Amino acid sequence: MPFEQEARKNFPKWPIYNDEDIEALTNVINSGNWWCGAPGAHQGNNVWAFQEEFSKLQGAKYCVAVCNGTVAIEAALMGLDIGLGDEVIVPDYTFVASASAVIATNAIPIFCDIDPETLVLDVNKIEKLISKRTKAIVPVHLGGNPTDMEPLMEIATKLDLCVVEDCAHAHGSVYKDKKVGNWGNAGAFSFQASKVLTSGEGGAILCNTEELADKIYSYIDCGRKKNQHFYKHFSYGTNYRMTEYQAAVLRTQIKKFPTQHELRNENARYLMNKLNEIDGIKTMKPTLGTTSLGWYVFPIVFEPDKFGGMTKLEFKRKLNRNGIPTDDNYPPLHSLDCFKVPNLKKGIDYSDANWGGEKSSDINFPIVSDIFSRSIEFPQQMLLASKEKLDNVVDFVKSLKQMS
Ligand SMILES: Cc1ncc(COP(=O)(O)O)c(C=O)c1O
Known part of the structure; x- marks a missing residue:
């Protein structure tokens, strides 16, 4: 969508980097240590150092760095012994990875x-x-925006369910005085290119027990155990290790994160207050008890009737043509082709899932289907812009009402 791409040029570019990031990468090349090695036999130091720095940022005891956010969810689930035939509840409104990671463990996502x-x-x-x-x-x-974790954890505790928080959008989000990723058994993060903390690709799992951290580590490093011989493989595992290049960039990016996070929160509040004054516009409401949000995207929901019956596509196009970028929002999981025909993996019986065939009808997921049909998202870079630019966005949205 060319207008969309053009519109991005009016706002701060992403990722933001400087000589420090370039130097960090060059240092990895020059060091000759291009991978991290094993816990008892370090090669490079960046992955190990980043794990400490990220767990400190998020207030967790343990961090296992991996190559992307999708496998971070998978590894957390595997560490919790989720597998064949288990059902895992996932929100219907998310990127496919939240559910495909469940499929990878041979379990069944329930939307x-x-x-x-x-x-x-x-x-x-x-x-x-x-x-x-x-x-x-x-x-x-x-x-x-944090899920309402307090009541969710009450249910999980009552029913003895594991909880893996998908924090791919939520670096720095705080709910009821605790950072996300620390409410459930584990939190899975992504550092993919568009994320608020990025190395192009990357991921991490946070948790607060050594036993779980060790199990997750073993899964992502070929079934090895800390401080055991390199060719000893104690359990089924695979290789999802993060590279030294990824970790080196994350270590310089993490220094820039707190200032950017603060600005995104300040600007998001500003934009929320102004946009919510417009009749027919509602921005995503921060969950009660939230003090700080990762703000990976800034969703807004509009009432077509108050905008002359405008469709979502028309709304989006008008913004883009007037230099305001938007992100496509996620089609609800139940509407994705892969979840319409339930034969994702050979030998797995998906017939009890609440999706597939007629079960994938929007009627069974009324809220998300309605929201998807009339919402758009602003990308996080917008929240790093000046107040003047944000005012222009608000003025343009107001003018759309007059145009309609
Ligand atoms: C909600 C959510 N979960 C998981 C992921 C997976 O992260 P990655 O792209 O690093 O595999 C993403 C990535 O966009 C995401 O948006």
Whole structure:
């Protein structure tokens, strides 16, 4: 979409980097240590150092760095022994990875509708989806907005379910005085190119028990154990290790993160207040008890009737043609082709899932289907712009009402 790409040029570019990032990468090349090695036999130091720095930033005890955010979710689930035949509740409004990581473990994702205001998993709808096979929940803190983790954890504790928080959008989000990623058994993060902390690709799992951290580490490093011989493989594992290049860039980017995070939060508040004054516009509502959001995206929901019956595509095009960028929002999981025909993996019976065939009808997921049909998202770079630029965005959205 050329207008969309052009529009991005009016706002701060992403990623933001400087000589420090370039030097960090050059240092890795020159060091000759291009991979991290093993816990007892370090080669490069960047992955090990980043794990410490990221767990400190997020207030967690343990961090296992991996090559992307999709496998971070998978590794956390594997560390919690989720597998064949287990059901895992996932919000219907998220990137496919939140569910495909469940599929990777041979478990079955069960889609849960969302709250129409916060746009994250509606915790009140979880219990209706529980079966005797339910073993875990993967709440997604969409756009950095935390899922209502307190009541969610009450349900999880009552029913003895594991919780893996998908924090791909939520670096720095704080809910009820605790950073996300620390509420459940584990938190999975992404450092993919568009994320608020990035190395192009990358991921990490946070947790607060050594036992789980060790199990996850073993899974992502070929079934090895800390401080054991390199060719000893104790359990089934694979290679999802992060490279030294990724970790070196993350270590310079993490220094830039707090200032950017603060600015995104300040600007998001500013934009929310102004946009919510416009009749027919509602921005994503921060979950009660949230003090800081990752703000990976800034979703807005509009009422077509108040904009002369404008469709979402028309709304988006008008913004883009007037130099305002938008991100495409995620089609609900139940509507994706891969979840319409339930034969994703050979030998796995998906017939009890709440998707596939007629079950994938929008009627069964009314809130998310409605929200998807009339919402758009601003990219996070917009929240790094000046107030004047944000005012222009607000003025243009106002003018759309007059045009309609
Ligand atoms: C909600 C969510 N979960 C997981 C992921 C997966 O992260 P990655 O792209 O690093 O594999 C993403 C990536 O966009 C995401 O948006």
